Amino acid sequence: MRVAGKAIDSESREGDTVPRVRASGIVKSFGSREALRGVSFQAGAGELVAVIGPNGAGKTTLLSILAGIASPDEGTVDSPNGEVGWVPQQAGLYRRLTVEENLLLFARLEGHGDPRASTEEMLELSGLGESRGEIVARLSGGNQQRINVAIGLLSRPAVLLLDEPSVGLDPRQRSRLWEFVSGLAGGGTTVIFSTHDIQEAERYGGRLLVLADGDSLFDGSPEELREAVRREAPEAADRDFETAFVAYLHHRGH
Amino acid sequence: MGGGKWGNRFTGMRWLLLKDLQILRRSPLQAVLLVAYPILIAVLVGFAISRGPEKPRVAFLNEVPEAARINVGGQQLPSANVKGRICRRVECVFVSGRGEAEGKVKSGDVLAALVLPADLVNKINSLSTLSPGVPEVEVIVNEENAVKAELVDDRITTMLAQANLAIARRIGAEGGRYLKLLIDGGDFHVLGQTVHILGLRTSAQILEALGPALPPSLRPSLKEVSEFAAQARDNLDVAQPLIDRLAQPIEVDKVVVGGDSPPLEIFAIAVAATLTLAFVVVLLVAGSLALEREENAFPRLTRGLVSTGGLLGEKILLGVAVGLVVTLLMLAGLQIFVPLEWGRIGLWLAAILISGAALGAAGAALGAAAREVRAVSLLAFMVTLPVAFLSLVPSGAVGTAVFDAIRIVTALFPFKPALQAITSALDSAGPGIGGPLLHLAILFVVYTAIARLALRRFAAV
Numbered sequence: 001m002r003v004a005g006k007a008i009d010s011e012s013r014e015g016d017t018v019p020r021v022r023a024s025g026i027v028k029s030f031g032s033r034e035a036l037r038g039v040s041f042q043a044g045a046g047e048l049v050a051v052i053g054p055n056g057a058g059k060t061t062l063l064s065i066l067a068g069i070a071s072p073d074e075g076t077v078d079s080p081n082g083e084v085g086w087v088p089q090q091a092g093l094y095r096r097l098t099v100e101e102n103l104l105l106f107a108r109l110e111g112h113g114d115p116r117a118s119t120e121e122m123l124e125l126s127g128l129g130e131s132r133g134e135i136v137a138r139l140s141g142g143n144q145q146r147i148n149v150a151i152g153l154l155s156r157p158a159v160l161l162l163d164e165p166s167v168g169l170d171p172r173q174r175s176r177l178w179e180f181v182s183g184l185a186g187g188g189t190t191v192i193f194s195t196h197d198i199q200e201a202e203r204y205g206g207r208l209l210v211l212a213d214g215d216s217l218f219d220g221s222p223e224e225l226r227e228a229v230r231r232e233a234p235e236a237a238d239r240d241f242e243t244a245f246v247a248y249l250h251h252r253g254h
Numbered sequence: 255m256g257g258g259k260w261g262n263r264f265t266g267m268r269w270l271l272l273k274d275l276q277i278l279r280r281s282p283l284q285a286v287l288l289v290a291y292p293i294l295i296a297v298l299v300g301f302a303i304s305r306g307p308e309k310p311r312v313a314f315l316n317e318v319p320e321a322a323r324i325n326v327g328g329q330q331l332p333s334a335n336v337k338g339r340i341c342r343r344v345e346c347v348f349v350s351g352r353g354e355a356e357g358k359v360k361s362g363d364v365l366a367a368l369v370l371p372a373d374l375v376n377k378i379n380s381l382s383t384l385s386p387g388v389p390e391v392e393v394i395v396n397e398e399n400a401v402k403a404e405l406v407d408d409r410i411t412t413m414l415a416q417a418n419l420a421i422a423r424r425i426g427a428e429g430g431r432y433l434k435l436l437i438d439g440g441d442f443h444v445l446g447q448t449v450h451i452l453g454l455r456t457s458a459q460i461l462e463a464l465g466p467a468l469p470p471s472l473r474p475s476l477k478e479v480s481e482f483a484a485q486a487r488d489n490l491d492v493a494q495p496l497i498d499r500l501a502q503p504i505e506v507d508k509v510v511v512g513g514d515s516p517p518l519e520i521f522a523i524a525v526a527a528t529l530t531l532a533f534v535v536v537l538l539v540a541g542s543l544a545l546e547r548e549e550n551a552f553p554r555l556t557r558g559l560v561s562t563g564g565l566l567g568e569k570i571l572l573g574v575a576v577g578l579v580v581t582l583l584m585l586a587g588l589q590i591f592v593p594l595e596w597g598r599i600g601l602w603l604a605a606i607l608i609s610g611a612a613l614g615a616a617g618a619a620l621g622a623a624a625r626e627v628r629a630v631s632l633l634a635f636m637v638t639l640p641v642a643f644l645s646l647v648p649s650g651a652v653g654t655a656v657f658d659a660i661r662i663v664t665a666l667f668p669f670k671p672a673l674q675a676i677t678s679a680l681d682s683a684g685p686g687i688g689g690p691l692l693h694l695a696i697l698f699v700v701y702t703a704i705a706r707l708a709l710r711r712f713a714a715v
Contacts, residue, residue: 069553092554094273096280101273108269109559135280151554 050205085157296587539617622708
């Protein structure tokens with residue numbers, strides 16, 4: 001990665017105990033507003049980490065810093081050099097190019113030895129082979145998002161960051177997306193994604209990082225969050241996960 | 255290692271350039287405009303500079319009897335051919351009456367009507383009498399449009415000044431003939447009679463010859479008369495040029511003290527080429543840069559795939575490449591109307607490339623500042639068009655303070671130095687090319703720096 005901090009040796013991806021991404025004491029402000037207030041966390045190979053929280057919690061800011069789009073005011077980020085894939089919330093695509101031309105362009109820009117082979121691989125992986133000649137602007141939002149994800153995966157990154165990847169997708173497309181992402185994590189890729197959909201976070205996130213007003217409130221598994229709710233807001237412990245989560249935030253003053 | 259870094263940078267720029275050209279090709283309207291615009295400008299400018307100004311159509315009613323002539327001293331002058339002189343300067347539409355003349359002016363068929371009344375020559379002839387009249391011609395105009403009215407006034411005033419000059423010269427010439435007769439003597443025809451005029455020269459000779467025959471007491475008086483005749487002859491000799499000068503006492507002696515100017519048609523071509531280059535480059539660079547943000551591709555690209563400097567370089571390169579092709583296409587089109595010095599193509603290329611780079615850098619600064627394609631397009635027009643007009647204001651056309659302000663404004667944008675560079679490149683009679691190219695190079699550096707600064711907040715949410 002290009003932002004602050006030292007790079008972790010990419011050889012460490014095979015070891016579960018060695019964190020692949022580590023953020024320490026991240027602080028970021030926009031003017032007088034503090035978007036992140038000393039957030040720290042780490043993720044290892046094959047982990048699927050969901051970053052959740054209300055609007056303005058700092059989710060996108062955290063992912064942008066991990067992706068190297070923004071720089072932290074304080075704190076450090078350690079990640080494998082050049083092996084962080086990023087899928088922005090709004091698809092970063094050229095809508096007047098075809099699906100294939102978009103993938104080929106980014107494969108060339110990333111300096112792939114055989115950009116056509118990489119493009120073919122991503123077309124197959126994303127299931128967009130039949131739409132390869134379609135102008136992106138004519139595709140559905142869901143298919144545009146699939147290309148967006150495919151571009152993020154072109155470099156076969158050790159760490160994949162997805163900012164609200166399922167927004168605008170119908171349930172079937174959503175299911176296909178998570179099946180695909182889960183497969184990547186199963187193959188050893190560290191996946192960190194943000195979402196507003198708490199059910200989605202519970203279902204696919206192996207770990208949850210809860211942010212609110214720039215503070216890190218919780219870092220653990222969905223089951224551990226349930227336990228935390230049971231302790232701190234017992235009246236909501238047996239409700240659905242979203243209601244329980246809202247009660248937890250309320251109890252924490254957010 | 256450095257070579258590899260630069261190699262990667264240029265490889266990235268190459269793929270981005272290819273992508274932008276693909277996008278351009280996918281926008282038929284943009285592509286057609288880029289080709290059609292220079293061709294249209296070339297054809298318009300070509301016709302304008304090759305046909306020259308059209309003669310205004312003027313209805314002409316001549317009520318003066320054909321036989322009427324201007325008299326000087328009882329002698330008729332030959333025709334001054336006022337009609338011929340007027341109809342060389344305007345397209346005369348001969349009419350048979352005032353009603354027809356007024357109708358043609360009202361309908362807009364002619365710009366104005368000029369009526370020479372029947373008594374015009376009589377009134378001119380009365381000028382040399384004890385009761386002079388005022389010779390008048392009548393002009394009928396339709397002042398529905400202020401610009402048109404001013405044009406008519408200017409044309410008519412010029413035409414009448416020329417007619418007056420022609421008549422004055424004719425009278426002067428006739429006066430000169432009488433003076434010659436007075437000095438040298440000869441025959442003078444009046445009222446069907448021929449009168450012999452002795453002339454001052456002969457008179458003086460006769461008087462001198464009479465001297466010895468006169469008594470000595472009368473000789474001094476005869477000598478005085480003889481000397482007067484000689485003085486009158488010598489002084490009246492210089493009266494002819496004086497009479498000639500009275501017709502046109504002031505002549506224009508044009509002295510060029512600065513500003514090597516090329517022929518007007520070359521300047522017109524340079525203006526057309528610079529306008530085309532400016533609009534194509536500024537709009538393309540600004541728009542394509544803003545498009546990177548609108549497509550949300552900017553953060554993805556600048557995450558290590560391309561540096562912001564590389565991205566700016568690619569956009570400027572795109573603008574320069576397309577601008578060069580379009581401008582050369584336009585110049586090739588103008589070649590049909592005006593021969594251009596293709597031997598100077600090296601200078602053309604230098605001027606177009608450096609002008610394009612400076613205009614591209616300005617476009618990049620606008621694109622990075624405005625960030626949205628629609629806003630960028632509007633801003634590019636709002637900046638380029640007035641600056642282009644201001645760049646064409648000559649010194650002396652406005653007050654000193656206003657011109658100083660215009661000079662500062664036009665020096666801050668690359669249009670004027672680009673116009674100077676392209677004018678110099680097109681014709682050897684133009685000003686030097688070095689100064690404008692240096693000016694453009696400085697503006698390129700400044701605008702690139704501004705664009706880089708503006709790009710820092712480009713991806714901000």
